Amino acid sequence: MGTQNLLWRDGGEMSGDHTVTMKLTKRAVDALVAGPERYSAWDIELKGFGLRVSPQGRKTYIVRYRTMGGARRMLTLATSEVLTTEEAREEARRALARVAMGGDPQRVKAERRAEMTVRELCELYMEEGTATKKETTLHIDRIRIKRHINPRIGNMKVTDVARADIQRLMIDVGNGNIRKDATPHTRGGKGAAARTVGLLGGIFNFAVEYGFIEQSPVRGVKRYRDNRRDRFLSPAELARLGDVLSAFEKDGADPRHITILRLLALTGARKSEIACLRWSELDLDRGLLRLRDSKTGPKIIPLGAPALELLSAIKPNGSKFLFPDRRRPDQPTANLDWAWVRIRSKAGLDDVRIHDLRHTFASAGLASGEGLPLIGKLLGHAHVGTTSRYAHLADDPLQAAANRISTRVADALGIGAQE
Structure with a gap:
């Protein structure tokens, strides 16, 4: 590594850079460690x-070459987090x-970088920068990009x-100033604005990784606090919802x-865990759902007797899904959100989201005296800290406890219901 070579940076200036030579393989690349100065392995x-x-x-994978005119160039491909060694080798070979045919890839890349729009960058990101994201997350990402x-x-x-520009976008989305044809899920608001800026952070970091820009414009933007709402249904609201569901049925x-x-x-459970449930994931004998994937990976959901009774009544339908779409049986049912909008409106619960049924389950568990660790396991949380956000939902049981205690004290004091 002590050998000195003259290399050309992207801008054309020469600099001294420590170099080594080796066969670049995944193992060799993984074994390379940072030194006090930048160095290159060829x-x-x-x-x-x-x-x-x-x-x-x-x-960062790079390609060094000379143009037909003799100019030295250094082409940046991508970091090792974006491309594998073999993928980078193929890109370098191309x-x-x-x-060899007289082209200048670095100049073409510079021109493309200067002309690429944010719309094109988003398309490239969705194609090449989302390998670790789940399909449900990608679906939401597409909506945020579009809307x-x-x-x-x-x-x-x-x-x-x-x-x-990012700051103005966040304020615009936060104030709900969006397209007129927006769906009920994309009205905007401060939470949506915070999550949209978070997505933009990933997209522009991807642009940095690919060498399109030097620094992300999202860096330094002060986001709205993403105050995710924890709404749950009271027993009276649950009863109203039950009546409406029966009436609609x-x-x-x-x-x-x-x-x-x-x-x-x-x-x-989460909406997708039930709406996309497969027959292969249903274990009626043991009273379990064995999900092959979820937001947190493979997951087991224990079923209470009422849930087990509902599932046992579902007849085989020729699809791999328990709830297939009528028009496309190879896909899970669609339009659940629109059905929910009509149902909640009839029940007078216009501010309640489908996800709030999950909050309601957590609240009911707290009301019955179940501990946070147990509720967390039922919800599929990896850490109790995640479940603790539901602790404040037990307003009804706290009120009931306050009533019981104050009544007992009042009885002892001889105050209260006197004719």
């Missing part, structure tokens, strides 16, 4: 293919092939976006939607 098989290691441990990001900054060049509403909503209230 592949002994593919001339011009290398890896740059920063003092902070950042590993870049060097373009050079909140593209209408405001989608046509701006990536290199022109400044922190002030008698009036011919989709029975799948009715059953899903009842199961959500009876299990504390």
Whole structure:
């Protein structure tokens, strides 16, 4: 590593840089550690293919070449977090092939970087930067890009976006100033604004990783606090909801939607965990749902007797899903959210979301005296700290306890109900 070589940076200036040569493999790349100065490791098989290691441990695949006119270039591919070693090798091989045909990949990349819009960046991010995200998260990301990001900054060049643009977008979404054709899920608000800026942070960090920009414009933006609402139904509200569900069922509403909503209230499961439930995940003999995947990975949901009774009544339908879509049986049922809007309106619960049925389950557990660790296991939380956010939902049992205690004290004091 002590060898000195003259290398050219992207901007064209020369700098001294420590270098080593080796066959670049995953194992070799993983073994490289940060030093006091930046250094480069060059592949002994593919001339011009290398890896740059920063003092902070950042590993970036690069390609060194000369143009047909003799100009030295350094093309940045991506970091080792974005591309595997073999993927980077193939990218380098393609870049060097373009050079051999008279091309200049670095100049093309610079031109593309200067012209790329935020809309195009979002498309590239969804294609190449979301490998670790779950499909439910991707679905929400697409909605936020379509409803909140593209209408405001989608046509701006990536290199022109400044922190002030992100700040204005956040305020705009926070105030609910969105497209007129927005759905009930995309009305905006401070919570939606905070999460949209969080998504933009990931998108622009992706742009930094790919070398499109030097620094994310989201960096330094002060976001709204994402005060996620913890709404739960009181016993009286639950009774109203039950009456409405029964009435809709008698009036011919989709029975799948009715059953899903009842199961959500009876299990504390997330919407997708019930709506997308597969027959292979149902274990009636042991009274369990064995989900192959969820927000927190594989998960087991114990079933209470009422939930088990509902599930036992469902007949085989020829689909892999318990609640298949009528038009596309190979897909889970659609339009549950729209059904919920009608149901909650009829029940006078316009501020209640489907997810609040999960909160209601947690609240009912607290009301019956169950501890947070046990409730957390039923909800599938990995840490008790996650469940503790529900602790304040036990307002009704606290009020009941206060009534019992104060009544007992009042009896002892001889005050209260006197004729």
